[in-house]
Amino acid sequence: MLDKIRILVGYDESQQSKDAVKEAITIARCFSGFIKVVHVYEKGMEGKAETGVIEVQEKLKKAEVGHVVSLVLGSNPAKALLIIAKQENFTLIVVGSRGLGNTLSMLLGSV
Numbered sequence: 001m002l003d004k005i006r007i008l009v010g011y012d013e014s015q016q017s018k019d020a021v022k023e024a025i026t027i028a029r030c031f032s033g034f035i036k037v038v039h040v041y042e043k044g045m046e047g048k049a050e051t052g053v054i055e056v057q058e059k060l061k062k063a064e065v066g067h068v069v070s071l072v073l074g075s076n077p078a079k080a081l082l083i084i085a086k087q088e089n090f091t092l093i094v095v096g097s098r099g100l101g102n103t104l105s106m107l108l109g110s111v
Contacts, residue, residue, distance in 0.1 A: 004066075005033035008090040010081050011069075012039065013052040016096025021056055024094045025063045034066040038084060040077040 007024045011017045024035050037056055041049035049071050060067040074080045085093050 005031040005092060006088070006090045007033050007035045008081060008085050008088075008093045009035060009037045010040070010077055010093070010095040011037045011053065011056055012077065014096060018056070018096075020094045020096040021059060025060070025065055027092070027094075028065040028067075029063070035060060035068075036084070036088070036090070037067065037069045038072055038077075038081060039069070040072045040074045040080045042075055043073065046071065046073070 005027065007028055009017075009020050009024045011021060021035075021037060024033075024037075027033060028035050037053070037060070039049050039053050053069050053071065057069050060069070072080050072084075081093055081095070084090070
């Protein structure tokens with residue numbers, strides 16, 4: 001029997017990250033998954049981060065999927081997500097795009 005899919009979501013309050021949470025919920029429902037949403041914040045921004053995750057906590061609770069929301073102090077969200085994914089054995093990482101447009105994304109790359 002397969003374990004439940006474990007989904008890690010990067011969240012920063014942007015519309016793209018809200019869309020990523022929505023996609024993670026869809027996937028979790030299809031595959032009996034568990035979602036961990038991580039909001040990486042910089043020093044001195046903990047209060048803003050705590051307020052910022054209230055909406056996503058409510059959305060996950062309403063969706064009735066297994067979940068946890070975590071705040072992580074750091075300056076590099078991509079690195080934090082990779083470390084968490086490896087340490088906690090996540091199956092999938094879901095993040096929003098930066099919304100830079102085709103030309104700029106082609107020059108700079110995209111997550």
